[in-house]
Amino acid sequence: MAELGKKYCVYCLAEVSSLRFRCTECADIELCPECFSAGAEIGPHRRWHGYQLVDGGRFTLWGAEAEGGWSSREEQLLLDAIEQFGFGNWEDMAAHVGASRTPQEVMEHYVSMYIHGNLGKACIPDTIPNRVTDHTCPSGGPLSPSLTMPLPPLDISVAEQQQLGYMPLRDDYEIEYDQDAETLISGLSVNYDDDDVEIELKRAHVDMYVRKLKERQRRKNIARDYNLVPAFLGKERKDKEKPSKRKITKEEKELRLKLRSLYQFMSCKEFDDFFENLHKEKVLRTKIRELQRYRRNGITKMEESAEYEAARHKREKRKENKNITTAKRGKEDGKDGEFAAIENLPGFELLSDREKVLCSSINLSPARYVTVKTIIIKDHLQKRQGIPSKSRLPSYLDKVLKKRILNFLTESGWISRDAS
DSSP: OGGGSOOBOTTTOOBOSSEEEEESSSTTOEEOHHHHHHTOOOTTOOTTSOEEEEEOSOOOSSOHHHHTSOOHHHHHHHHHHHHHHOTTOHHHHHHHHOTTSOHHHHHHHHIIIIISSHHHHHHSOSSOTTOOOOTTSOTTSTTSHHHHSOOOOOOOOHHHHHHHTEETTTTEESSOTTTTGGGGTTTOOOOTTOOHHHHHHHHHHHHHHHHHHHHHHHHHHHHHHTTHHHHHHTOOOOOSSSOOOOOOOHHHHHHHHHTGGGGGGSOHHHHHHHHHHHHHHHHHHHHHHHHHHHHHTTOOSHHHHHHHHHHHHHHHHHHHHHHHHHHHHHHHHOGGGGGTTTTTSTTGGGSOHHHHHHHHHHTOOHHHHHHHHHHHHHHHHHHHTTOOOOOOOOTTOOHHHHHHHHHHHHHHTSSOTTTO
């Protein structure tokens, strides 16, 4: 009952019923907060003695108007609750503080006084100097967000997604490159009793797994860059807004096939620009040679080049007509000139003039022609006599040559028309 009565400071005699500091070493020594903070000493009491805070829990820390009537006891219970239940569990914190405080009041009081108030500004810096940094994934590393961040989903239908096993929300496939790569690290664990060899072995496993992830991402990037998925689905779209591309020559197609291994080091645009620049270089070299030819022929102005080209075209036309006339005149003088390719081959002297023309036109040697002719006539005679026979023509004789030879033998009367 003595605690309920009025108490006075033994040094200044001020009333300290609401809050006082009691010395734990001296009897009946109770001081007010002002004398205690000033280090007052009286009788055997010294300022370094242990002390005990005695209060009824009725005073406020922030002032009654700003605080809304929160007592020191409630403040202490609030701090105990935030440590015990964690930030955000306002219902449990309100129950711990007391039934007189609702969860909304607890949240508003803590946020306004301990976070946005002067205490929060003094204790919570704008930048946290000792924030923990994740050094396992530096910027640009194999597992950094810049490399593992999924690309935009492919613009394909649901049926095509099922055909590919494609998951658009994750930009992954059901069967990835090296599907069992995760087995390298699935059973790894760090133990305190691992020696240096075991640690290096586990690091090697992680390094191999990282390399496989990089290879997966590289293949996805190449497939996306070169539009391999639409090409696989057979619906390679043509953008009508883009200008039509030039026609690719046969030589350029062969060169593209030879340089196909460089696709992994160059993007699609870089590769197209590379061949486009090669084409421009070829055109420029041709133009340079043309200008050099004009200069050698005394042409110094582009207006004179049109007249020169017209005259050159006429000269080439006259030369071509002269060659045709010479060839016709050679045929009229003698037909042996057109048989120059086969006249020195064995069996040439066995052929008639018409057979010589046939062999020369179909580029067949006289010996082979005689062999084919013999087989065909022999089969024809056996069929007329009713003897079954199976024709075994040489492998070098295709259907076109066989048909021409049959027509020739029919027209010449060697075999009947119904047999051919």
